[in-house]
Amino acid sequence: MMKEGAAGDMPRGAETILLAEDEESVRTLTQRVLESLGYTVLVARDGQEAVDTFAANQERVDLLILDGVMPRLSGQKAHQAIQALGRPVPALFITGYSPGWLGVSTDAGQGTWLLPKPFLPLDLARKVREALAK
Helix, strand or coil, X not given: CCCCCCCCCCCCCCCEEEEECCCHHHHHHXXXXXXXXXXXXXXXXXXXXXXXXXXXXXXXXXXXXXXXXXXXXXXXXXXXXXXXXXXCCCEEEEECCCHHHXXXXXXXXXXXXXXXXXXXXXXXXXXXXXXXXX
């Protein structure tokens, strides 16, 4: 679960983010924080829905935020499927698990980042800006 925080001094943006998170409370709070910072957020409830949403909106999506463990497709498998569509998009993995256990490579040079759960809205805002700046 993400902890609440003030939005006043957080980095803002206007990009479009595809958020895939199966836990409703985390998905809703993350979406609200991102939208309050100026982002357009497309929402998916699982990995397969993320791939489908990306395929329908790929020219609009600037960043993927993927939960590591989701039904139908994990964050890693969804990321692989999205990358296979031919348009590289940076990905921020949010997870309560270690990246090693998930099999997720988080390397800014490869366009992937990790934000461990629980996280503060300020941590989310900063990590999103970091990923979008690359």
